[in-house]
Amino acid sequence: MVDFADEEMAAREKLRDAYIDLSRLGLIFLSAGNISMRWKTGMLISPAGASSKTITPDRIVETQFDGTFFGSIKPSSEWAMHRAIYRSAPEAQAIVHTHSDYCVSMSATQDPLPSFHYMVASFGGADVRCTPYVTFGSPELGDAAVVALQDRNACLLGNHGMICHSSSLDRAVSSALRLETLCRQYIGARQAGRVQMLSAEDMAVAAKKYESYGIY
Numbered sequence: 001m002v003d004f005a006d007e008e009m010a011a012r013e014k015l016r017d018a019y020i021d022l023s024r025l026g027l028i029f030l031s032a033g034n035i036s037m038r039w040k041t042g043m044l045i046s047p048a049g050a051s052s053k054t055i056t057p058d059r060i061v062e063t064q065f066d067g068t069f070f071g072s073i074k075p076s077s078e079w080a081m082h083r084a085i086y087r088s089a090p091e092a093q094a095i096v097h098t099h100s101d102y103c104v105s106m107s108a109t110q111d112p113l114p115s116f117h118y119m120v121a122s123f124g125g126a127d128v129r130c131t132p133y134v135t136f137g138s139p140e141l142g143d144a145a146v147v148a149l150q151d152r153n154a155c156l157l158g159n160h161g162m163i164c165h166s167s168s169l170d171r172a173v174s175s176a177l178r179l180e181t182l183c184r185q186y187i188g189a190r191q192a193g194r195v196q197m198l199s200a201e202d203m204a205v206a207a208k209k210y211e212s213y214g215i216y
Contacts, residue, residue: 002058002071011044015179020170022098023052027176030069032099033161034076038086041065045082048074050134063064067172084142085149085165092165093155094172102183103162111159115198116186119178121206123154123164130156133151154179 004012007068019035022028034179036045042064046055068108069075070124072211076082077197082095106113113128115118120128129152144162147153154164162179198206 004057008039008118009057011039012060014169015044015046015060016055016057018096018173019046019050019055020052021173022096025177027100027180028052030098030103034078035094035096035169035172036076036079036158037094038083038092038151043086045075045079045083046141050076050078053168070157077112078141080137081142081145081163084139084146088146089165091167092163093167094178095163095165095168096169096172097157097161097163098176098180100159100180101179102180102187103156104160104182105187107160107161111207112181113156113183113186114195115200115203116189116195118198118202118206119183120179121203122210123175124152125207126200126203128152128154128182129155131160133158133160136160156183156216203216 014100015035015037022033031049031051034046036043041060042062043062045058045063047061059073061069061073063069063075063079076148078097085095086092110130110132112130116127129148131148134144145155153166154162156162164172164175164179166175
């Protein structure tokens, strides 16, 4: 066991706990998903091949934005996507990427999650965009995510899953769960019949209220 400073150990334990929570919530299964926190001049990120049964604080990987990592354990294969988001969004302090069921189902359409519910505005706009399909683990996937995340804090990744960022790890986990819930509800609404969308004005009002509502 590596002897980490107290602050770093606390961050690593928080990442471990969040990864296990995401698994318990059904958002991460087996090794399909990864999470990170901004750390010093780089990030702390879950390791390649992580699972809720194997992840421990000492297996979290400190990774620099040039790809250099410390120790013998490799970072998640999606580290470059996390890097791209941290570089493009200075406010991002934590990132969650999952292959959760309904986000994957929605991403397979390559359509945005539209304004069927006012809570869609909590992600920064009137919809949640979806990227085209891009090969997993590639720098190009990070580029596509950055485009979809302009003025947003979450997006769908075409035929892949979702990714979100926030000002804290707790908030990023909550955002991932909220997006999965909304995708499930939208798919259910589509099955029920024609979905009535909210107007641009409705969504603008909701977005304004979220500025002071403090959604978690």
